[in-house]
Amino acid sequence: MTMTVRDFRAADAEAVAAARRSAFPYLVTTPRTVVWAVESAPVERHYRLLVAEADGRVVGTSEVGVFHDGEEPGLAFANTTVCAEARGLGAGSALVTAAEGYLAGLGAAKVFAWTLDEPYAVTFAERRGYRRGRSSRIQRLDLTATALPPLEADGLPDGVDLRTAADFADDPRPLYEADAECTADEPGDVTTTPLPYAEWLASTWEHPALDRELTSVAVVDGVVASYSVAHTDGRGRYWSGMTGTLRAYRGRGLAKLTKNDSLHRARSAGCREAYTGNDGDNGPMLAVNKWFGYEPAVNEWRYFRDLSA
Template structure:
């Protein structure tokens, strides 16, 4: 009955499948597959010191942690630890062991400030605060019923704008990298991000197994991508928006909404029945867009912070 914490073994199917199962039970609003977990283990930048941990009891994976350094942030020493335990296996010490092991790993690699997403439920928040984490900003998970909901009608692009897909940039993704880097750097959040390593972006983002290039819609103007909505799919019935953004010079023209609407319509036509997305609670414009599509908030997370040392 003893709980042990150890590194995930990517070459052991039961480990990877157990990791995904815990995530699906504890956080059903995000897409995870064995392939996406294995991809993160093998393709995350070495400077992130990314590590996947599992808590095991009687041969079963009952808890997980994803932990690493925000190596692409301009502020050094920031780390993250996100812990999830199967809802039917809480209270056995798995969460505390995962937190302690992750913190030791991050401290050994120079982390001084740790961030953790915690579901906004009394037990989870109490657990985080008991381990020295204080609440910060919040974010929402949103769900859209693609099978039975009513999407806004498709819209024609404005003059000078065309709609394409990310698959059109398969031979040269650099324009998509430049757009992703610009929009991601402007996202609200506790940890700033600067994409400067094109090869790392190719490995981690462009070749991510959940990224569906054919369903990722791109608005093009002046010969370059200026807005996009990145689509993740799990190979089954679920679709998620991984990122939606517009180049600074083209904001305020409804291009992000145009791209996302196009992607959602094509996802529904392809047979996907559920759509998920997430927004910072302070991102009013994007929350308004998602409400227009018919998304409803299905859960909230609170970012918690702990200073080490």
């Protein structure tokens, strides 16, 4: 068997998407999102999509780059995926070795990698010198069998108006400003600075999986106060891209309001499965998702390694 690692080509999109769906069925992944991630990445991210090819067949990938928006310099990422039937053949090692070499050449000091909480994945990471960091809990909601909380039968609270992201097509800046504040409060390993508006438009607003009609927004007295982002893949899968509420409006149930509206819209649009991921320390959103009836699907760990060592 001949194993090679090379850069992604557009012709690989179908195979890469299939490999990711095989390893991470809860993510919204399509050939279009794979190509878009490569073509739209800011130059400062130094993004590369490495592909492991065995006898002419794509068996694994690694997304590699630096956190160009991080407050601490020298932080990078390398998230590696190998098809289940190809594990143990050396694809993962070849990909990680190539990824680390590339990042070291960029001067990166520390690399982060998401790892499934499965024995094979944990063992692989720890044998390569990676240490365990934060956890992420992936949860699933069966939209065909779970009764969603009813919509507000008596109307919305005074001053609250429910809209969709599509209503902001002419001027999405209010969504950008809300997202900048809410994202800053998200727990995580890497503290980031707010994206410039133009970059937010390219990375968030123009994301090919973003479903603006299913993304719900609560406007309070004319201000975007809360929102729930919907990503869909056209295959019945829905992923919560982000649910956030501005600090001044928290504690009013607006996160539940917007997410409930979005989930109802998703079910009506034919989505069958809803997935969401929360940092293990994000108690408020874990409680919200439990209230909706989400059930645990899988856990992930954020591993890291000091490249300088």
